[in-house]
């Protein structure tokens with residue numbers, strides 16, 4: 157059943173890893189979310205434009221190829237500029253590069269304005285539960 | 295014999311064409327100056343007299359007209375995000391044959407309202423938000439428009455959830471409001487047809503009477519449309535054919551005028567390689583763009599601005615001083631004809647750069663991304679590299695002796711990011727029949743198609759005996 161919440165989904169930057177994106181698209185739809193999937197190689201501006209026109213409730217950013225931190229910088233500030241004040245921002249995928257602890261990476265993404273940060277191997281169910289908590293108060 | 299008359303009220307010339315649909319041929323064409331915007335009948339009468347001089351008296355079975363006189367159909371497009379609904383609204387307006395005199399995105403200001411009050415558009419197209427998406431901005435913009443003096447009609451084609459509220463706001467302020475489907479119902483999906491239908495009917499009901507066309511003339515049997523809409527109808531018929539006859543396939547056209555440059559593509563424009571990903575708004579199969587500031591005379595300054603003075607100098611082969619001097623003369627007298635060799639050289643450069651700028655802004659772009667697994671590409675807009683036929687129309691290009699040369703130079707863009715036609719055959723609308731055939735298409739599609747095919751569909755190499 158549809159829950160009325162809209163998610164903008166995409167893989168940021170010059171990243172072409174398409175499989176995880178398709179899985180998430182499917183899983184979120186099954187869970188009742190309205191998904192606007194932008195696919196791979198999505199720029200920050202495309203995420204923002206899509207969220208503005210569709211009045212989305214959350215933006216879910218994937219990064220698999222290792223340049224996630226660079227690609228995600230400034231996204232929150234641009235959302236604020238575009239009037240998407242307080243929109244929920246998640247990031248996930250292979251965002252830990254090299255041998256650094258996840259907690260440090262998570263902290264840096266939190267500082268960038270992401271509400272939740274998911275490490276490698278996160279199952280779609282975990283994300284769906286988080287979305288339900290944050291958007292539906294369940 | 296089954297004679298049909300088509301009339302094109304242009305901003306400068308009124309062009310009349312006598313067609314025999316029974317034998318699918320153009321009997322004769324004639325033109326005369328369009329008379330004062332308040333009454334077009336005088337110019338029409340003298341054009342018709344000239345035509346009758348060529349054809350003798352004919353008992354026309356139908357009289358079909360289109361018009362771009364009195365500034366054409368002047369529209370304002372309003373959307374939310376520039377690359378999304380504002381662009382979709384522009385596509386809708388251009389595709390309906392309108393001239394977009396201003397585009398607004400995000401929340402409009404009081405100053406925007408004042409600008410519209412000065413411009414007094416024929417129609418405002420109000421969009422914004424996908425269905426169920428943002429409704430605050432379109433509603434706010436409806437309020438701004440409601441305060442603008444004037445009784446211009448507003449077509450509301452935005453977020454479904456906000457349409458009734460917008461229409462109420464506008465009607466309460468005395469603006470005729472027409473509600474139709476969203477130009478972008480879901481993200482990146484274009485839906486311009488319903489808005490275009492309304493634009494067309496509003497044009498018929500309200501606009502033509504104010505444009506110097508008396509009721510009798512407006513009611514010359516059948517559909518009256520803006521001239522670019524007729525041109526588009528002809529190009530689409532030529533490309534797609536009729537249920538019985540196969541069209542000549544995807545094509546493009548360019549029309550360079552004194553003030554503006556129009557570019558058309560009847561093409562899907564999808565990526566040509568599987569490693570290319572399409573991003574952004576999915577553009578319409580029948581796409582028209584207008585460069586409002588790019589042309590041979592009033593638009594000459596716009597060409598210089600877009601291409602750069604150095605490029606104009608280089609392409610013309612003239613010195614910088616001469617170019618500047620000539621541009622000044624054009625600025626002072628827009629009716630200047632290329633009577634000297636120097637002015638001819640400048641006109642060559644202006645035409646090349648007007649066409650090039652128009653084509654570059656119409657065509658899509660390709661960005662390459664390197665990965666260790668090879669290159670992948672990101673395409674925005676249409677891939678037109680494969681287009682095999684490019685039709686040239688409009689006075690400047692039709693009557694130029696150097697049309698082929700102009701087009702070859704215009705297309706000589708060495709930039710893999712620009713998805714321009716690579717080696718198109720250049721076809722010239724030398725009998726000026728596109729608008730006429732677009733009109734005829736609504737009356738006798740088969741006859742119109744045969745005449746178009748005769749003009750543009752010939753296999754040039756074959757005809758040349760190669």
Ligand code: B12
Pocket residue numbers: 170171172173174175176177179180216217218219220221222223246247248249250251252253254274276277278279280283663664665666667
């Ligand atoms: C297939 C593949 C490719 C294919 C991609 C084909 C395609 N179009 O999809 C090709 C060959 C093109 C490729 C290229 C590259 N790849 Co590669 N690729 C892989 C591989 C083997 C599988 C990816 C995959 O499909 N996984 C399956 C899906 C289901 O999992 P997923 O993508 O991780 O997504 C899940 C989760 O991450 C999570 N998730 C994802 N996004 C989000 C977002 C949120 C908000 C949340 C909550 C969760 C979440 O949910 C998803 C579903 O369960 C991985 C290694 C691996 N086993 O993961 C490397 C891997 C991702 N690639 C890697 C690299 C480095 C590259 C290249 C840079 C160079 C290279 N070495 O090949 C290029 C980059 C190209 C580019 N510009 O993007 C590295 C990334 C290293 C890093 N980030 O630190 C990996 C991890 C391999 C490795 N160990 O070195 N790759």
